[in-house]
Every structure is written in structure tokens, then in C-alpha cells.
Amino acid sequence: MEFDFSEDQHEIKRTAKDLLAKRSTAERVRSAAESGAYEESLWNELAEHGWPGVAISEEGGGGGLGVLELATLLEESGYALANSPFLASAACGLAIQEAGSDEQKSEWLPKLASGEATGSFGIDTQTFPDVVDSDVIVVVEAGGSRAGLVATADAVVKEFETIDPTRRYGEVGRGEGSDPMPGDASAALSLAAVLTSAELVGVCARVLEMTVEYVKDRKQFGRPVGSFQAVQHRCAQMLLHTEGARSVTYYAAWAADADRSLLEEAAALAKSSASKAGVEVTASAIQAHGGIGFTWEADVHWFYKRAQMDAAYLGGTKTHRAKLTQLAAAASASR
Amino acid sequence: MDLTFSQDELEFRDELREWLAANSPGEEPRGDEDAIFAFRTSWQRSLYDSGWAAVHWPQEYGGRDATLMESAIFFEEMGRAGAPLPANVLGLLLAGPTIMAWGTPEQKDRYLTPILSAEEIWCQGFSEPEAGSDLAAVKTRAVRDGDDWIVTGQKVWTSGAQYSKWCMLVARTDPEASKHKGLSYFLMDMEQEAVQVRPLVQITGEAEFNELFIEEARIPHENMLGEEGNGWIVALTTLMNERSGLGFFLQVRLRQLLDKLVAEAVANGSIDDPVIGQALGDMLERTETLRLTAYRGLSTIMKYGQPGPEGSLTKWLWSETNQMMTQLAVEIVGPQALHKDNPWAYELLRARGNSIEGGTTEILKNIIAERVMGLPRK
Structure with missing residues (x-):
């Protein structure tokens, strides 16, 4: 057993972190959030690096790597809070690869893999990230057993504002001539949950770093606030949430590639844990920053808002905990 | 991966x-x-x-x-x-590896085999009434007398002392030196009048632990482990071994307990109560997180030779989860879970010790904050 990335995977992660540190700085995240528009050039650059198609098969025009590699990129994307349709488009691509017909695959996978087209993914009547400027949408029926595919041009799509201006969200009108997907929609849903969890892990890791830096620096009563145990224990709790979510998210991404029999439970585990971590850790970051943490001027609120949306997307902690219990009860009854 | x-x-x-x-x-x-x-x-x-x-x-x-x-x-x-x-779990996990790391060839020859065979049982004489979490505050004194050391003091929480032939003892050999530097590590023979063992009855009614009253006990100088004044460093070797391996035993036991609880909730129908379902889901999430984080920590040590940030978290997560789970069991099983001979009653009471033994949760959080995350000490 080796519960760690390979050298290549570490390299992918490092390269992604370096790239986004330059291309998705806090200033750029803020300017995209405040203007409500993404920088086209970032997506083009990610596409040049092969990010959109990393986990799409070579046959489908992608890089032919795994969900694990894709998850490392999403983690870094969350860490940098990058303004791009990467999460939604990657989830859409994996769903088509997983559940699409041959025609659907040959029509959409190469375009999604190259980044020439973008996609969105969501549960019917719920929120669809980055759907407005997308080209194709996978809509999963509530309950998760079936999914359909619709070209965005043929769908009634409405954008709405959420608390999270770092990303654009919308909804998709019902039954707009969607083309049924023959494959396993629940697996597509699990994969999307794993990708979202990876983004949440990155969000947690980043605000935790910001918080540790801040409490080391900020002085009250003549000493750094990070020397007070109450603050220290808060930070320790943030680390426990973050690292716990990281363990289960990597496990779920590994299961997606290596052992599909584990995927359903692992994805529920990851989404349950990462949603909890995302909400708790970003809230704790605001608290540890004190008054400044509650201002628009500080950057922590962007992370809090993204975490809230990611946690709610595809069901949050309670939804996925209920799933874990249901699976455990079924396993118990069959013993 | x-x-x-x-x-x-x-x-x-x-x-x-x-x-x-x-x-x-x-x-x-x-x-x-x-x-x-x-x-x-x-x-x-x-x-x-x-x-x-x-x-x-x-x-x-x-x-x-x-x-x-x-x-x-x-x-x-x-x-x-x-x-x-x-x-002889303390001998196998703690005394043996510490003697291997610090012992002379003679000490290794003398002590290791009887540890393995359980012919000689070991206990750990570290904690004192005034030195719990603050281990370097030990007061037990050792004074040189010819070829011997004469030791006087009190130890507490020594599990298995009544069955032990030997004790890993940390005592102060230099009261003038600064706190950590005045300590030495001894292998003390428990079979002498000067060492009295008194069982310490815990909240479960059992006596897993003891108090040790040491009144001018004699320890030959050759039974010092490591150099004089080096006791703190030797003790750290013991403490670092404390959690390795055993964590996996506890982690599996926790999972077994959870499986039992899920079966109980299925049998009495309470699993269909969404509130109970949520609480069980939380336990499932925590138990799997513990297992996976423990393996991740182990992989990090094997690959890089030192623990990562995740390595410090598992004992805390385990103790908290075991306490929450045994409490939830009372809810699911009902009041009969608290009947004296019900196994859940024992588990509930015993779990209270989990967040104290082997490092209190508060101390673990301090260590995580200061050593793992680099937050400033006062």
C-alpha cells in the first residue's frame, strides 16, 4: 500500500500550483468577482496545458490520465479560487464519458477535452455552475438514476446571482429536448461529487494557510493572537477537518480509477466530509481573522462563499451522511 | 497511489x-x-x-x-x-524498542528475550501526581550511592505494575540542572520492599492502573538506560513508540463497535429515524476518516522518514469518535445500555479515559498548533 501520489502526480500538482500562483492571484480573483466576468485568457491557458481533458480517454481526445490526476488539478484550482468553468466542465466531461452513448461521446468529448467547448453538470431543478456560457449540459434526474444531455443552445438557461461572485451559476429549464444518456447516471454523480470535494480540499488548505499566517502576525495584548490557546485550538481543529477531508477525497478519487465497487460509498464519504470541512474551516477562518475577516476588503470571504456553494452543490454533509447510513444498513442487513 | x-x-x-x-x-x-x-x-x-x-x-x-x-x-x-x-504490551511496544535504541549490548542481552516471552512484564513509570501532561516536571529523585542509585518518589497511572518485574522509570538525578536536563532513565526492579504498588480504581470499577510509592529503592548504576542526564531524550523514544501500531488495533475495534451499533439500530428500527441516521452517518464518516488518515500517515513515514501533518491527528480523532459513539449507543440501545453488565455501559465509561491517556486532547491540540502549524508559544 502506498497512500501518496506518485512522482508524476506530485509533479502535476506542483506545476498546477505554480501556474495558478502566477495566473490566479488574489487581485485577479477579486477583480473577476467584482466585475462578474472571467478572464478568457486563463481558461485558454489551462486548455493549452491540457487541464480540461486530463481524465478523458485518449480515444476521446483527452490526456487519458485518471480521476486522481484531475482531482489534484481541482484541488489546486480551489486553492487558487481560480475563476474558470473547470469544475463544471470536467464534471460534464466525465459524465458523458461515463454514461453517454457513442454518438454523445464522439460529438462532445473531443471538444470538451480540448477546452474548445465547456460543459456544465447538475441535478435537475438545482444549481448548475458555469452553465450560461457553456456548450453542453448534463442534467441528472433527482434521485440520480437517469441523466440526459442537452446542447446549451437548445436549453432554457437562466443565470442567477448567488452569494459567490467568484463563479457564475444558473438553472436549466425542465425537459428541454434533452437526449437520454444510456449509462450509469449514479456513477457520473459520484464522480462529480469527488471532483467537488477535491476543490473543497483546496479551498480549506488555502484559508488555513491564510489564517495561520494572519494569527502569527496579528498582535493584541502585546503578543501574536496565534499564541493564545483558544486560537491555537481553533487552528488545530481546522487542520483536522482539512486533513480528514483530504484523506477521504484522495481515497474516493483513487477508488474512481482503481476499484469502482468502492466508488459510491467513497464519493458519499468524500462529499460529506469535504462539505463539512469547507463550511467549518472557512467560517473558522473568518472568526480567526476577527473584524477584518468580516470585511469585503479581506479575501477570506471569497473562500467562505465558494465553500458554501460547493458544499451545497450535489448535496451537502447531511445528504451524504444519510447515504452512508443507508449503505451501512444495507451491508449490515446482508451480513 | x-x-x-x-x-x-x-x-x-x-x-x-x-x-x-x-x-x-x-x-x-x-x-x-x-x-x-x-x-x-x-x-x-x-x-x-x-x-x-x-x-x-x-x-x-x-x-x-x-x-x-x-x-x-x-x-x-x-x-x-x-x-x-x-x-506484556508495554514491554513489546515501549521498553523493547527503547532498549534497542539506547541499551548497551549487555542490557539488550539481558532484557529483550524475557520481554518477548512474557517471562518479565514491564510497566511505565513516567507520570506523577504533579507531572502529568508536563512530564519534564517529574520530582522523583535518584541520588548516587556508590554503584547504586537510591530512588524516592511517587508515580501514577502505571498500568500492570502489580504484575511487573521491571519499570521504565524517569527520575531526577540533577536537581540543579534545568528542568529537562536533570532527568535520567532507569530500568527499576519492581521486586523490592521499597516499591509499593497500590491499585487505582477507575470510573469503570476496574483497576487497570496503579500508584507506585517508591521509598529509597535501590537501582544499580548499570540499570541506567542512556547517559546520566539524558533521560528526557530516552523518554521521548518511548513516547514516540507509544502510538505506533496500537492505533490500528484501536481503529479496528472502533469499526467493530460501530458495526455492532449499526446492526443494533437496524434490528430495533431506530435506523429509520433520520436523526439517528444522521448521527450514525457522522460516525461512519469519522471512522473511515480515521482509518484512511492512519494509513496515509503511515505511508508518509515509510516514504519520507518523518510524519506529515496528518500523523498528529489520529489519536485525537479516535478518542473523540469513541466517546461520541458510545454516547450514541445509549440513545440507540436505550437505558438498558447503562445496566451494569451491559457491554455498552463499560465502553461508555472506559471511553472517558481516551481523551486523557497517552496525551490529553488539549495537549495534543497545543502540539499540533505549535509544532505542526508553527504557531508561536507565549
Whole structure:
């Protein structure tokens, strides 16, 4: 057993972190959030690096790597809070690869893999990230057993504002001539949950770093606030949430590639844990920053808002905990 | 990343499983400490006779040179088989590795084999009434007298002291030196009048632990482990060994407890109550997080030679989860869970100690904040 990335995977992660540190700085995240528009050039650059198609098969025009590699990129994307349709488009691509017909695959996978087209993914009547400027949408029926595919041009799509201006969200009108997907929609849903969890892990890791830096620096009563145990224990709790979510998210991404029999439970585990971590850790970051943490001027609120949306997307902690219990009860009854 | 066991690891596990199936120790007696100790002694002899007593020890000392992963597998399988810990668990996990790291050739020759065979049981004399979390505050004094040291003081929380031949003792040999520097590490013979053992009855009604009253006990100088004044460093070796391996045993036990609880909730229908379902989901999430984080931590140590940030988190997560889970059991099973002989009643009470023994949760959080995250001390 080796519960760690390979050298290549570490390299992918490092390269992604370096790239986004330059291309998705806090200033750029803020300017995209405040203007409500993404920088086209970032997506083009990610596409040049092969990010959109990393986990799409070579046959489908992608890089032919795994969900694990894709998850490392999403983690870094969350860490940098990058303004791009990467999460939604990657989830859409994996769903088509997983559940699409041959025609659907040959029509959409190469375009999604190259980044020439973008996609969105969501549960019917719920929120669809980055759907407005997308080209194709996978809509999963509530309950998760079936999914359909619709070209965005043929769908009634409405954008709405959420608390999270770092990303654009919308909804998709019902039954707009969607083309049924023959494959396993629940697996597509699990994969999307794993990708979202990876983004949440990155969000947690980043605000935790910001918080540790801040409490080391900020002085009250003549000493750094990070020397007070109450603050220290808060930070320790943030680390426990973050690292716990990281363990289960990597496990779920590994299961997606290596052992599909584990995927359903692992994805529920990851989404349950990462949603909890995302909400708790970003809230704790605001608290540890004190008054400044509650201002628009500080950057922590962007992370809090993204975490809230990611946690709610595809069901949050309670939804996925209920799933874990249901699976455990079924396993118990069959013993 | 590969979260399956390698061929070697699988072979190790299967050999152990086969042996366990053929050599099951049976049901451990309850309540009577002497009977439990006798049971665990005979269990360790049986392990020893088949070469399973200390898989993590080097072959030259009677171990199997097991990797950290194999050692984890060993403890997981022991937990899974419902086997008890061996009688001399502190000797095997703490005293043995510390003697291997710091002992003279004579000390290694003298002490290691009887540890393996359970002929000589060991206890740990670190904590004192005034030195719990603050270990370097030990007051027990050792004064040189010719070839001997004369030791006076009090120790507490020494589990298994009443059965022990030897004690890993930390005492102050230089009261003038600064706190950490005045300590030395001794191997103290428990079989002398000057050492009195008094059982410390805990909230479960059992006496797993003892107080040790030491009144001018004699320890020959040759029984010092490491150099004079080096006791703090030697003690750290012991403490670093405290959690390795054992964590996997506890992690599996936690999972077994949870499986039992889920079965109970299915049987009495409470699992259909969404509130109970949520609470169980939380336990499932925590238990799996614990297992996976423990393996991740182990991989980090094996690959990089030192623990990552995740390594410091598992004991905290385990103790908190065990406490929450036993509390939830009372809710699911109902008041009969609190009847004196109900196993859940014991688990509930025993779990209160989890967040204190082996480092309180508060101290663990301090360590995480200061040493892992680099937050400033006062």
C-alpha cells in the first residue's frame, strides 16, 4: 500500500500550483468577482496545458490520465479560487464519458477535452455552475438514476446571482429536448461529487494557510493572537477537518480509477466530509481573522462563499451522511 | 497511489489470519484482573512460540523485521480477530524498542528475550501526581550511592505494575540542572520492599492502573538506560513508540463497535429515524476518516522518514469518535445500555479515559498548533 501520489502526480500538482500562483492571484480573483466576468485568457491557458481533458480517454481526445490526476488539478484550482468553468466542465466531461452513448461521446468529448467547448453538470431543478456560457449540459434526474444531455443552445438557461461572485451559476429549464444518456447516471454523480470535494480540499488548505499566517502576525495584548490557546485550538481543529477531508477525497478519487465497487460509498464519504470541512474551516477562518475577516476588503470571504456553494452543490454533509447510513444498513442487513 | 496491499503484505496478512484461525485465544474473562492477566500471558506465550509476539522487532532480537505497514496489518488483524492485547504490551511496544535504541549490548542481552516471552512484564513509570501532561516536571529523585542509585518518589497511572518485574522509570538525578536536563532513565526492579504498588480504581470499577510509592529503592548504576542526564531524550523514544501500531488495533475495534451499533439500530428500527441516521452517518464518516488518515500517515513515514501533518491527528480523532459513539449507543440501545453488565455501559465509561491517556486532547491540540502549524508559544 502506498497512500501518496506518485512522482508524476506530485509533479502535476506542483506545476498546477505554480501556474495558478502566477495566473490566479488574489487581485485577479477579486477583480473577476467584482466585475462578474472571467478572464478568457486563463481558461485558454489551462486548455493549452491540457487541464480540461486530463481524465478523458485518449480515444476521446483527452490526456487519458485518471480521476486522481484531475482531482489534484481541482484541488489546486480551489486553492487558487481560480475563476474558470473547470469544475463544471470536467464534471460534464466525465459524465458523458461515463454514461453517454457513442454518438454523445464522439460529438462532445473531443471538444470538451480540448477546452474548445465547456460543459456544465447538475441535478435537475438545482444549481448548475458555469452553465450560461457553456456548450453542453448534463442534467441528472433527482434521485440520480437517469441523466440526459442537452446542447446549451437548445436549453432554457437562466443565470442567477448567488452569494459567490467568484463563479457564475444558473438553472436549466425542465425537459428541454434533452437526449437520454444510456449509462450509469449514479456513477457520473459520484464522480462529480469527488471532483467537488477535491476543490473543497483546496479551498480549506488555502484559508488555513491564510489564517495561520494572519494569527502569527496579528498582535493584541502585546503578543501574536496565534499564541493564545483558544486560537491555537481553533487552528488545530481546522487542520483536522482539512486533513480528514483530504484523506477521504484522495481515497474516493483513487477508488474512481482503481476499484469502482468502492466508488459510491467513497464519493458519499468524500462529499460529506469535504462539505463539512469547507463550511467549518472557512467560517473558522473568518472568526480567526476577527473584524477584518468580516470585511469585503479581506479575501477570506471569497473562500467562505465558494465553500458554501460547493458544499451545497450535489448535496451537502447531511445528504451524504444519510447515504452512508443507508449503505451501512444495507451491508449490515446482508451480513 | 495504491490503496491495496502489496503481494508481500497480503502474504503476511494471510499467514497471520491462518494462524489466528487455528490459534484463537477464545473469549477473554471479564472483571477479574488476575484472570485477565493470566489469559493475556498465555496468549502472549502462544504468540511467542509461533514467532508472532513482536513482528516489528528486528530478526536478531526475535522479531520478523516487519515493515511499518505489516506491523499495522498485524494490529488490525488482532483487532479483527477479537484477540486481546498481549500481557506484556508495554514491554513489546515501549521498553523493547527503547532498549534497542539506547541499551548497551549487555542490557539488550539481558532484557529483550524475557520481554518477548512474557517471562518479565514491564510497566511505565513516567507520570506523577504533579507531572502529568508536563512530564519534564517529574520530582522523583535518584541520588548516587556508590554503584547504586537510591530512588524516592511517587508515580501514577502505571498500568500492570502489580504484575511487573521491571519499570521504565524517569527520575531526577540533577536537581540543579534545568528542568529537562536533570532527568535520567532507569530500568527499576519492581521486586523490592521499597516499591509499593497500590491499585487505582477507575470510573469503570476496574483497576487497570496503579500508584507506585517508591521509598529509597535501590537501582544499580548499570540499570541506567542512556547517559546520566539524558533521560528526557530516552523518554521521548518511548513516547514516540507509544502510538505506533496500537492505533490500528484501536481503529479496528472502533469499526467493530460501530458495526455492532449499526446492526443494533437496524434490528430495533431506530435506523429509520433520520436523526439517528444522521448521527450514525457522522460516525461512519469519522471512522473511515480515521482509518484512511492512519494509513496515509503511515505511508508518509515509510516514504519520507518523518510524519506529515496528518500523523498528529489520529489519536485525537479516535478518542473523540469513541466517546461520541458510545454516547450514541445509549440513545440507540436505550437505558438498558447503562445496566451494569451491559457491554455498552463499560465502553461508555472506559471511553472517558481516551481523551486523557497517552496525551490529553488539549495537549495534543497545543502540539499540533505549535509544532505542526508553527504557531508561536507565549
